[in-house]
Amino acid sequence: MADRLITSAKELSNSEYFYGHRACAGCGGSLALRLAMKVLGPRIFVAIPANCMSATSFLHPQVAFSVNCMISPFPATGAVLSGIEAGARALGLKDYHVVGFAGDGGTADIGIQALSGAIDRGDRVIYVCYDNEAYMNTGIQKSGLTPYGSKTTTTPAGKNFPGATGRKKDMFEIVAAHGIEYAATASIGYPEDYLRKVSKAALCQSTSYIHVLAPCSTGWGFPVEETVEIAREAVDCGLWYLAEYENDEFVLNKMPKEFTPLEDYLLKQARFRHLKERDMEHIVHGRDKKWEKILKNWK
Amino acid sequence: MDRPKIVRYEKPGKVENYPCGAIRVGTLVQDNAGWRILKPVIDHGKCVMCLRCFLLCPDGVIDKSGKILEIDYRFCKGCGICARECKVEAIEMVREGGDEDAG
């Protein structure tokens, strides 16, 4: 039970609550789950919809979660979290957290209304979206959080298309627009910042939301040992940002003095390697416009 | 080392013995060691116990309960994140089975 802010590995216990899973070697999503549960555990109830993390941790009879955990229907994470919380309250339980871990597809597409409903009710649950920027478990299909130019099995790159052509939804701001008690973005490339945000969510009296960027070497196409590095570079090149929303205000946590070259980040990954100069320019333009707004409107 | 134990799986045998509804969490019946081609080895002389590798291992196999770090090789997948992220290069990835298997 996190009752204070946690900002370092030293403060984490040695106990693991997510152990022996069959996620790919070096999976960013599994690191995001593991760290969040270490901050919150062991008195937690977890709901997890269909995604890579449930598919690789419930392989009967092997169960990698060592805390109470259930697989929710794909669109229902928010609703199931509310139900668990109502049940725990009815039983008079004390000192526990209810937490959900959904992918980007499970959050920004199919699960968005259940999440919106949970925030609207204000139930004391923590919703973590681990964002690997596509539907990975079913073989790398485009989701509402797949960025422009990303090659997926449903957005192949070719003569006429540069891969995905949509714009990554601003899920963090969509959640904040509900007037939620606490929302934050994070990256496993900045793990201490992520730990702090999870522990902050644990102190909330109503719904909280954390959106953590969690690279997937299988879907993105980079060497497995670089997962954390890529997650760090996504922030450093300005395509992802570390921010919080509370008390009706947006706060930027990290202002890069200068962005690292975008091409370096993109060309390390097979999903972007086909991009032409004009596609890169399009991405730079999108990034700069986003940052203009951030710097103008956020603290 | 303080890491979960692997238990023996008893096949239910009869249909009525199959679990229905809830099942026991934290049940481990099989390791992941066979996934590994490279194996992380910590040079404890170089390690400054900063815990970065413990923090960043996606599988949580680096145990910090003792005086020195220990790796649970039953569940290490050999991803190499620990070695890549160690700032003093105290972790080396070595080929499983020794050099004679190389190539």
Ligand SMILES: Cc1ncc(C[n+]2csc(CCOP(=O)(O)OP(=O)(O)O)c2C)c(N)n1
């Ligand atoms: C209602 C429903 N539709 C489709 C599926 C198939 N399905 C299982 S996992 C998955 C992909 C999940 O993607 P995401 O939420 O992004 O998580 P990831 O797999 O990337 O971790 C899909 C489409 C399902 N289980 N249930």
Ligand code: SF4
């Ligand atoms: S496909 Fe990607 S998200 Fe899924 S288990 Fe593998 S690395 Fe993790």
Ligand code: SF4
């Ligand atoms: S990252 Fe390196 S120095 Fe730090 S604890 Fe691990 S092995 Fe030791």
Ligand code: SF4
């Ligand atoms: S190689 Fe990967 S799984 Fe093994 S200890 Fe290092 S980070 Fe963990």
